[in-house]
Amino acid sequence: MNHPGVLIVGQGLAGTVLGWTLEQAGIDWAMIDAGHATAASRVAAGIINPVTGQRWVKTWRIEELWPETRSLYQGMERALGVPLWREIKIRRYWRTDKERRVLQAKCDRGVLAPYVESVNTDHCVLAPAAQVDVPAMLGAARQRWQAEGRLTVGQVAWGKLGQNHSLVIDCTGAAARHGLFAAWPWAISKGEVLRVHAPDLDPGIILHRGHWLLPVARGDAWVGATHEPGVDDTAPTAVARDALLASGQRLTGLNLAPTEHLVGLRLAADDKRPVIGRHSGSSGYGILAGLGSKGVLYAPWLARQWAEHILLGSAFDSTVDILRLNPDNSGPR
Numbered sequence: 234m235n236h237p238g239v240l241i242v243g244q245g246l247a248g249t250v251l252g253w254t255l256e257q258a259g260i261d262w263a264m265i266d267a268g269h270a271t272a273a274s275r276v277a278a279g280i281i282n283p284v285t286g287q288r289w290v291k292t293w294r295i296e297e298l299w300p301e302t303r304s305l306y307q308g309m310e311r312a313l314g315v316p317l318w319r320e321i322k323i324r325r326y327w328r329t330d331k332e333r334r335v336l337q338a339k340c341d342r343g344v345l346a347p348y349v350e351s352v353n354t355d356h357c358v359l360a361p362a363a364q365v366d367v368p369a370m371l372g373a374a375r376q377r378w379q380a381e382g383r384l385t386v387g388q389v390a391w392g393k394l395g396q397n398h399s400l401v402i403d404c405t406g407a408a409a410r411h412g413l414f415a416a417w418p419w420a421i422s423k424g425e426v427l428r429v430h431a432p433d434l435d436p437g438i439i440l441h442r443g444h445w446l447l448p449v450a451r452g453d454a455w456v457g458a459t460h461e462p463g464v465d466d467t468a469p470t471a472v473a474r475d476a477l478l479a480s481g482q483r484l485t486g487l488n489l490a491p492t493e494h495l496v497g498l499r500l501a502a503d504d505k506r507p508v509i510g511r512h513s514g515s516s517g518y519g520i521l522a523g524l525g526s527k528g529v530l531y532a533p534w535l536a537r538q539w540a541e542h543i544l545l546g547s548a549f550d551s552t553v554d555i556l557r558l559n560p561d562n563s564g565p566r
């Protein structure tokens with residue numbers, strides 16, 4: 234392979250949004266991807282949830298990033314001709330009275346505005362939220378870029394890559410913990426989801442009680458997701474399936490059966506912020522990774538930073554720059 238511009242390794246969510254953004258910025262690039270068999274993006278429900286966790290924490294930077302994120306996916310859906318972005322509400326039930334009290338206290342202080350639309354007897358409604366059809370985006374972009382000769386199918390062996398590109402950006406998701414950036418302080422979390430048939434649900438509402446149920450097309454729905462920090466295998470488990478089915482049934486009152494059971498590994502830095510920047514020992518290599526469970530929201534912002542860095546030499550935002558992390562597993566500086 235001989236190409237003067239940027240080589241993106243990996244066509245998951247990170248690589249796809251990066252490729253799209255570089256293309257829009259007029260930067261020359263090519264891509265190589267091993268296939269989506271192990272991609273976390275293949276199992277990502279694509280939800281942007283504005284408030285998460287038992288302590289009802291507003292998602293980091295959501296207000297600032299929402300317009301840019303929406304505009305990128307809407308632009309992609311127009312260009313690729315597939316629906317990708319939809320705005321949706323989340324009906325979240327609390328599981329304990331403590332959860333309700335924390336929510337109420339935060340609402341009283343205005344901390345969660347504008348995302349709590351209403352608080353009811355056993356649930357609240359969070360809005361706006363959004364959902365991006367990540368598998369559809371990957372498929373449509375892949376088809377286009379393969380036809381254009383930009384995307385090659387193959388597995389990069391890092392030690393044998395050579396220096397044919399001015400810059401190589403690692404977008405390999407969880408595989409980045411084994412590549413050139415292996416020494417950085419990564420944390421892994423296994424996640425499982427189910428596809429189920431759940432007809433007659435309101436398609437505009439995600440139901441959430443510990444787990445979420447996301448209605449999609451043709452009466453189908455996703456139920457997810459489990460989080461198992463530190464678990465590094467991709468085998469589907471009966472324990473996760475039963476827990477997700479129980480949650481889905483409780484949320485819908487329907488007797489559900491899984492049509493698919495999918496597993497992925499989320500990669501995050503140990504401070505839970507995404508990671509971009511150049512390799513400290515080899516500046517011809519860079520990374521866009523560590524998207525954790527919120528890749529859909531953060532990928533457009535990170536990709537824009539890469540485009541500005543390549544074109545203008547701009548510095549990366551210090552909160553996500555890889556320079557904040559020590560490459561020796563001793564944690565953030």
Ligand SMILES: Cc1cc2nc3c(=O)[nH]c(=O)nc-3n(C[C@H](O)[C@H](O)[C@H](O)COP(=O)(O)OP(=O)(O)OC[C@H]3O[C@@H](n4cnc5c(N)ncnc54)[C@H](O)[C@@H]3O)c2cc1C
Nearest residue numbers: 243245246247267273274277279280389406424497528529
């Ligand atoms: C169960 C589950 C549910 C999730 N739900 C959501 C959600 O609702 N909202 C959200 O924002 N995020 C969600 N996430 C997180 C989201 O999936 C990730 O943040 C995101 O998909 C990571 O994308 P990525 O491109 O970094 O990695 P990946 O999607 O893993 O893509 C990496 C790509 O690189 C390729 N690759 C790897 N090594 C090589 C190599 N050596 N050579 C060539 N190619 C290589 C792989 O084949 C793959 O295609 C979820 C994750 C899981 C596991």
